[in-house]
Each structure stands twice: as structure tokens, then as C-alpha cells.
Amino acid sequence: MSQEVSITHFAPELHIPKGTFQIDFYSKWGAVEHFCFRNEDGSIHVAELDFDGAIFHVHETMRGNALEPKSAMGVTTVIGLFVPDVQKVMDRAITAGAILVNPTTDHDYGYRQGMFQDPFGHFWQIQKKI
Template identity: 70%
Template sequence: MATKQITRFAPELHIPMGTHDIGFYLDFGAIEHFCFRNDDGSIHVAEMELDGATFHVHEINRSSNALEPISAMGVTTIIGLFVDDVDAVMQKAIQAGAIEINPARDYEYGYRQGMFKDPFGHYWQIQKKVE
């Protein structure tokens, strides 16, 4: 009997061509499942996992008209990540090299949220539903 595949969301975070170091994500606590590099050693694509959440870090592909935040000169998406301890995850990200955008706080709509920007310009909203 075949196991039913669970639908999961796996964002692809674009990085500039020629990027050699994605250590921020490892320092933040992600596990690298694989990393394919170009002939010059720069990263083509890496599959990462953060507490069961899979994401890919991929160099931009000009033929698909894709941009990363630095060349787009702005936010291209916000990655929402639900966690058990918003404050601990925010602190770990900042220690790994992220820049805090909004400190963690409780909102009237029932969420505790904080936001940071990673070294490639991607915004991450760290959140938890609070009772």
C-alpha cells in the first residue's frame, strides 16, 4: 500500500549569481540536504530544512525573469514561519547575522510575531498563535 504524500509548501529563495556562502541558514539552524555548485564553486541550488520546513536557496535565473531582493531593491516575499518560541527563533536569527525589522510582540489578532531580514534581503515573519 502506497503512503499518501502530504502537500507541503517549499519556497525558493533567490540569491545573487556568484554566491559562495549560505552559512547564515546553517547558523540559523537549517539542515542542508543537498547543495549543487557551479563550476566556479558558487551555489546553484541548495535544499534546506528548518525544523521540518523545507526551502530551497537558488541562484537567480535571468531567463525566468526572477529577481532576488537586492537586485529587485525591495522585498520579493515574506516567509512566514510558525514556531513554538518566537523570541528564541528571532534571537537565533539575529545571532546568525539577520537584521531585526520588527521585534517580537503580541498583536490584538491573537499572534505573537517578529520579523527579520536575512543577509540576502529575504524577510522572515516568525510567529505563533497565542491564546
Template identity: 55%
Template structure:
């Protein structure tokens, strides 16, 4: 374990989801472990993108946290820095993401674009230029 602080987002997905291949196909994520419910739906899936850990949790009726679909949106954008923004954006779109903002260069030194994953989470794909 790293001695330095790291962020590990907890993303909520709709109840009953059994397939999270989007993250594997879009971002080359690796599923490190999964705990499933009796019906095969995901209780928690721990994924890594090049060592950056995040978790997917299933929304339940008793949950204080919820997937973006419950309120037609999200309050958080997940930023991911990658070597090739265009390649990752293309991969995400091919895997089922919705293009929100095409990749472009900005005066503040980033190339970035935005996509929405199939569960409603917004991803800002960045690279320093």
C-alpha cells in the same frame, strides 16, 4: 514524501554566493543537498527547517526570477511558526539578520516579529499564543 500539499519556497540569492550558513545558524536549518557551479557558487541548495523544505537558487543573467537585491526589496514575506519567537529572532539577528519589527503579542493570538536575512528575504517569525 507526504501525500498532503506542502509549500517549498524557492528563494533567489545573488550570483556568486558560496556560503548559506546564515540559515543554518539563524533557523537551525539543515542543508539536505547542494549542487555547485564550477566556481563553487551555489546553483541550488536544498534546506530543511524541522522538515519544512526550501531551496536557494543562484540568480543568473538569464533568470526570470531574481534576488531581492536586484530591485531593493521583495514582494514576499516568508512566515515560519516556531515554539519560541524570541529565541529564533535572537538567533537570526546574531547570525546576521536585520531586525525589522521586534517580537510582540498581537490581539489576533500570535506573537510575531520580522527580520531581513543577509540576502534581502523577509522572514516573519510567529508563534500562536
């Protein structure tokens, strides 16, 4: 799928372990896969997805100094995703297999936020300004 983008935006690349064959968590959560290139053994090399128009990529870890969360044994980044209904997106993620990190909460600084960890260890902060 080819999309022309008329505004500046981020498209994070989330590293997954080499030899990963399934990324179905993302489609169960509601992301749409644009493409998925596989290696000769059928494992995923790179895939492009979007969640309600927010594009992101998952890519096998190939470079010596690039880590994915499990091999790094910790959080490598937090993906902040602004959505209209934080709780709905959080519920869909948990149902799809995510782990709840922080429940949806309204904060004094004017944000409603919740955080989950996806099956590959990536932290997603789902949020909206209130």
C-alpha cells in the same frame, strides 16, 4: 536526503545573487542542509535546507525576469514560519547575522510575531498563534 512527504506543504525557493559562494547564515541560524549543487566556479546553483522540518530552497537567480531582493531593491516576498518559540528563533537569527525588522510582539489578532531580514534580503516573519 530523501524524504517522503505525506501532507501538502510549501517549499519556497529563495533567490540569491548569481556568484554566491556562502549560505552559512542558514546553518548558523539552525537550518539543516540536505544538498547543495555548485557551479563549475564553486558558486551555489541550488541548495535544499530545512528549519525544524520546514523545507526551503535557495537558488541562484538565472531567469531574466526573476529577481532576488537586492537586485529588486526591495522585498520580493515574506516567508511566514510558524514555530513554538518565536523569541528563541528570532534570537538565533539575529545572532547568526540577520537584521531585526520588527521585534517579537503579541498582536490583538491572536498572533505573536517578529520579523527579520536575512543577509540576502529575504524577510522572514516568525510567528505562532496565541
